[in-house]
Amino acid sequence: MASVIGSVIETHSISKIYRTGNTEVRAVDDVSITINAGDFVGLVGPSGSGKTTMLAMLAALLTPSEGQAFIDNQDLGKMNEKERVRFRREKIGFTFQSNNLVPYLTVLENVELMLRLNNRYDSAGRGQATELLCRLGLEDRLHNMPNQLSGGERQRVSIARSLIHEPSVVLADEPTANLDTERAYQVTKIYADLIHEKNKAGIMVTHDLRMCKYVDKIIQIEDGRVVSSLDSPAEIEALIARA
Amino acid sequence: MALYLSFKEIWRNKGRFFLFSLVIALITTLVLFIAALSEGLAQANRQYLEKLNAELLIFQKNVELSPSTSRIDFTKMNDIRRVEGVEQVGPLGFSNGTIVDPQGNKVLDVSLIGVEANKPGAPPILSGRDWTIDRGSETVIDANVANRSGIKVGDAIRLKTIQDSKEQFYNLQVIGLTDGREYMFQPSIFVPYRTWDQIRPQGVVPAQLVNAVSNVVAVKIKPGENMNTVKGRIDSQVQNVEAADIKTAYESLPGYKAQQSTLNTQKTFTLLIGVLVIGGFFQIQMLQKIPQIGVLKAIGASNKTVGLAVVSQIIIITTFGVLLGSLATFALSIGIPSSVPVVFSGSQVTVSILTLLLIGPLGGLVSVRAAVRVEPLLALGLSS
Numbered sequence: 001m002a003s004v005i006g007s008v009i010e011t012h013s014i015s016k017i018y019r020t021g022n023t024e025v026r027a028v029d030d031v032s033i034t035i036n037a038g039d040f041v042g043l044v045g046p047s048g049s050g051k052t053t054m055l056a057m058l059a060a061l062l063t064p065s066e067g068q069a070f071i072d073n074q075d076l077g078k079m080n081e082k083e084r085v086r087f088r089r090e091k092i093g094f095t096f097q098s099n100n101l102v103p104y105l106t107v108l109e110n111v112e113l114m115l116r117l118n119n120r121y122d123s124a125g126r127g128q129a130t131e132l133l134c135r136l137g138l139e140d141r142l143h144n145m146p147n148q149l150s151g152g153e154r155q156r157v158s159i160a161r162s163l164i165h166e167p168s169v170v171l172a173d174e175p176t177a178n179l180d181t182e183r184a185y186q187v188t189k190i191y192a193d194l195i196h197e198k199n200k201a202g203i204m205v206t207h208d209l210r211m212c213k214y215v216d217k218i219i220q221i222e223d224g225r226v227v228s229s230l231d232s233p234a235e236i237e238a239l240i241a242r243a
Numbered sequence: 244m245a246l247y248l249s250f251k252e253i254w255r256n257k258g259r260f261f262l263f264s265l266v267i268a269l270i271t272t273l274v275l276f277i278a279a280l281s282e283g284l285a286q287a288n289r290q291y292l293e294k295l296n297a298e299l300l301i302f303q304k305n306v307e308l309s310p311s312t313s314r315i316d317f318t319k320m321n322d323i324r325r326v327e328g329v330e331q332v333g334p335l336g337f338s339n340g341t342i343v344d345p346q347g348n349k350v351l352d353v354s355l356i357g358v359e360a361n362k363p364g365a366p367p368i369l370s371g372r373d374w375t376i377d378r379g380s381e382t383v384i385d386a387n388v389a390n391r392s393g394i395k396v397g398d399a400i401r402l403k404t405i406q407d408s409k410e411q412f413y414n415l416q417v418i419g420l421t422d423g424r425e426y427m428f429q430p431s432i433f434v435p436y437r438t439w440d441q442i443r444p445q446g447v448v449p450a451q452l453v454n455a456v457s458n459v460v461a462v463k464i465k466p467g468e469n470m471n472t473v474k475g476r477i478d479s480q481v482q483n484v485e486a487a488d489i490k491t492a493y494e495s496l497p498g499y500k501a502q503q504s505t506l507n508t509q510k511t512f513t514l515l516i517g518v519l520v521i522g523g524f525f526q527i528q529m530l531q532k533i534p535q536i537g538v539l540k541a542i543g544a545s546n547k548t549v550g551l552a553v554v555s556q557i558i559i560i561t562t563f564g565v566l567l568g569s570l571a572t573f574a575l576s577i578g579i580p581s582s583v584p585v586v587f588s589g590s591q592v593t594v595s596i597l598t599l600l601l602i603g604p605l606g607g608l609v610s611v612r613a614a615v616r617v618e619p620l621l622a623l624g625l626s627s
Binding site: 052055056059061062082085086088089090092094096100102103104105109113114116117118145161173 | 244247248251252254255256535538539540541542543544545546548619620623
């Protein structure tokens with residue numbers, strides 16, 4: 001099946017099925033979504049709803065059991081392990097809930113790591129990394145170690161690392177889970193601003209609907225299935241207000 | 244990339260990695276000292292026999308090649324000389340004595356070896372001169388005697404042996420110096436065979452030499468002759484003797500093999516402990532780093548990068564530790580007294596260092612395997 005022209009992320013009825021003996025668990029069940037460049041999407045749902053599994057499939061960390069997933073017109077299901085590693089390195093920017101940063105690299109080195117992995121580490125790259133970190137308010141922290149940073153600062157470094165190599169897609173798994181509300185909003189706003197500015201397709205997995213204040217679209221998942229997809233600001237605001 | 248990661252981790256955790264390098268350095272020092280002790284004890288046992296200017300040693304039959312038990316009379320020695328392929332033979336007599344000062348106080352215990360001048364078994368003279376008569380109170384000392392006692396060519400020494408349960412003293416003139424030729428853990432002095440037969444410890448001092456008996460006979464074979472062929476001829480043509488090549492002869496010295504196998508076992512166990520210690524350290528470290536490796540793999544680091552980072556870290560730490568240990572061993576070896584049988588031979592040290600460098604990666608294989616098996620899904624708290 002061909003992908004829709006202009007879309008960056010596209011899935012066609014993808015499912016992830018785990019089988020244990022005769023028991024079958026459909027962690028993600030028949031999900032079809034389309035996300036364009038510049039869209040910041042909140043993937044929300046309760047714990048165990050399948051949102052992280054969905055994110056793992058889009059990051060080429062898991063292969064769909066059924067259906068097809070495309071990113072930049074590349075069929076993720078047809079990639080071998082080596083291609084998946086390369087794909088993640090070049091096309092995906094990741095922010096995780098915790099353990100994001102390499103503890104023995106400084107803030108600047110952590111961001112530069114993506115450039116090194118992609119063989120793009122040069123003076124221009126170093127300049128961009130510094131500039132991005134400065135934009136994120138970390139100009140005084142460039143040479144600090146991760147254990148010298150606050151939780152919010154660590155997540156901002158992680159955001160910089162996820163964007164420095166100009167990926168097609170940026171994915172965030174509960175990036176605000178360990179932050180207080182004020183810092184969580186700050187991080188989400190920064191994330192949204194950069195995704196819009198750099199015209200990336202972004203997905204943020206969260207169980208906290210309040211963090212969807214800056215997203216363009218909300219996809220709600222329950223028991224592995226998409227139960228609603230909201231893309232008008234009014235609908236999004238109404239959903240957040242009900243939370 | 245792999246090297247970058249491993250260097251950064253080492254540099255930012257200098258204290259931890261330095262402490263671990265110290266552990267490897269201690270293992271290195273222990274292994275090198277055991278190797279040096281093994282070589283030193285082996286040399287102290289075999290040095291004279293190993294350097295013999297002969298290809299074969301002939302022992303009395305059924306004495307398990309023990310020089311002190313073997314007795315070969317001069318009639319039999321002449322029979323050996325007549326065997327085809329034998330160029331020259333020399334009697335060797337082994338016993339012990341003590342060099343004492345004028346007051347009778349012990350200076351040095353020595354191996355007292357009887358040889359015939361210019362015959363197989365006679366040591367090369369580095370300084371001084373050779374014997375000019377086949378009996379007389381002249382001795383050639385080896386370098387170990389000179390180093391440990393300060394005795395030099397031209398000195399007169401007093402040798403004490405036990406004759407018929409009484410202490411007897413003999414004055415000997417040092418006429419020559421030879422290289423290190425220890426035998427049975429003692430430095431050696433050489434005397435003409437007939438002199439040796441008179442002054443060696445024995446029950447009753449013979450009035451005159453009637454039927455001379457040596458312990459063993461050293462045989463030099465003619466150029467071009469096959470050693471094993473000549474050995475076979477001697478065994479078959481001369482009754483009641485057993486021929487052995489030099490290596491077999493010194494390996495049959497009492498306790499030689501037992502001592503070497505004991506030290507080799509110690510060395511092997513130390514290396515084994517090294518493998519376990521290095522393996523254990525890196526494995527514990529790996530277990531602590533699993534979430535971090537999961538993140539690295541999730542953002543696109545390949546198994547090759549992660550595996551190489553672990554391997555290069557192990558190699559760097561092991562190499563540094565071995566280097567540190569080698570330097571410490573060298574420094575310690577300078578202060579060791581010459582009486583301690585520790586010899587650092589180039590080949591032994593090289594083999595030990597190479598083995599030590601290999602045990603790092605060997606011990607770390609488990610942690611490399613663990614690193615490669617970490618799933619990137621761990622970064623998301625999932626598993627496949």
